Amino acid sequence: FAELARECSIAPDADEGGFLGQYFGPSDAVAELVIAAHGLPVGDFTHTPVRTRDGYEVIKVLDATPVALVDVKAKLHRGIYLAKFVDERRQYVAALQQKFDVAFPAAGIDALVEAATAHKEAEGETAALAAITFGGDHVLTVADVQRFIVDNARLKGDPNSTGVIEILTSRVLSDSLLVLEAQSVGLDTAAEYTEYRDGLYRRMIVTFLRKRKVLEQINVSEQDVRQAYEDGKETFKKADQMNAREILVATRSEADAVVKRLGQGEDATALVAALSLRPGAERSEGHVHIGANDADRWGGHFDTVWSATQGTTVGPLETPDGFVVLFIEAVQKDQLRSYEDMRLGLTHRLKLSRQYAAFEVYIEELRQRYAERVIWHDDNIQTLAERPPWAEATE
Known part of the structure; x- marks a missing residue:
């Protein structure tokens, strides 16, 4: 795979055999790559090329690191909850x-199909036609719902009745049914609801006023963002990491021979395939990722490993599994994140800081x-x- 990457790839990492240099989580790469690589066993590759904005890519999984349940428990809980909520809501709406x-x-519906085809909202008598009826008590007209239909991306190409009804069902019908049900059971006049509504209305007024008087007055220029990057450049560093090929053998003499062969220019990946005793080494091509927090993994050898430079050999290292030789393929230390990497985050940060400052000035005026x-x-x-009011709740 690495040889083909060096020969055929047009990516910037071609000289490194296509090695991407890090572990990738769901938010660390474009969605197409994440979806294609998810679930692939270590050593396997995407047998169908993946289309991205840069071209077509073939991805091979060199290594996978397990994620502790405690690290994803909250996310899993939320995902399961949302899935159950969607299912329950769907059944409830169907009953309503x-x-x-x-x-x-x-x-x-025909009028909505025509409006979607013409990319123009209906007017006059056509706009007054009923689009959804709820028995004889409630009607939503074409005018009420056509903003969800006209120029809807889901209807591009061939608007039809089925597509229009699907959009109305997902975008309009559910909320309308829930409102009717709430009114039919008197929820809209319940004290708990009116108290919640009044509080929400109050927050809406505050939010709108803050937006009009403060947020809309804030401007962050490209020059401002670039200056913020220059001022804080030394703090925008990438995580230190190293990537290596590991060859595990049984004896020191075998390890010494590996060091010698690497010194003579033999390919580390080929030596992994031929000699390494590490389970799965052939599939992963001996890839090892080393981070600044991996001292426990390497024990007393960590300082030796961490101080190595790119292109050097480390070892033999005596470990409980045998003797390890590492060939250091890449070292990333004290590398700054580029301006493009930081631009969006810095823009958001500048807007927030200026909004807070401007809001304090406005509040003081009030x-x-x-x-x-x-x-x-x-x-x-x-x-x-x-005696704060929350004290009683803790007794």
Whole structure:
């Protein structure tokens, strides 16, 4: 694989045999690569080329590192919960669809298909046609729902009735049914709901005012972002790591012979395949990833390994499994992340910091403007300070 990569690949890592130099999680590469490589056993490759924006790629899995359950438990819990929620919601909505006698009148659906085909919203009498009916009590017209249909990417090419109904079902029907059900059982007038609605309305006003008076006034230029990168450049370092080929043999004399052969220019990958006793070494081609936190793995040899330079041989190292020889293929230390790598994150960081500062200025202006209308009840404040309201919940 490495020889073919050196010969045929147009990627920047071709000279290194296509070696990508790190472990990849779900968010570390483009989705096409993650999906294609997921589930492949160590040593296997994608038998169908993967289409990416750079061309077609063939990926081989050299190594895999297990993830502890504790590290992904919360994520798994959320994923399982969401899957069950979606299933329960689908069943609930299907039951409500029968309860409220939902129908899609043909004239309205045809009008929506025509609007999607023309990429233009319906008007006049056509817009007033019923698109969804809920028995005889409630109607959604073409005008009510056509914004979900016109120029919808899912209908590109050949708009039809089936596609329109599927979109209306997923984008409109569920929420409409839930609202009708809430109203039919009186939930919209319940005290708990009205209290929640009033609080939400209050937060909406605050959010809108903050957006209008503060957020829309913030501007971050490309020059600002580049200056932030230059100012903090020394802190934008990549994680230190090394990549090597490991050859495990039974005796020191065999290890000495391996060191000699590597020194004479023999290929480390070929020696792995021919000599290494490590289970799975032939499939993984002896690939070993070494990070700054791997001292426990290498014990007393870690300083020796970590101080090695690219292209050198380390060993023999006596380990519980036998004698190890490492050929260091790549060393990444004290490498800065590029401006392009940091640009989006820095832009977001600058916006937040400027928003916080501007918001404090705006709030102080409001404090001054409404100072005469604000009354501080010192006695109540003192009572709260002595016994905060959350104290009872902890007793």
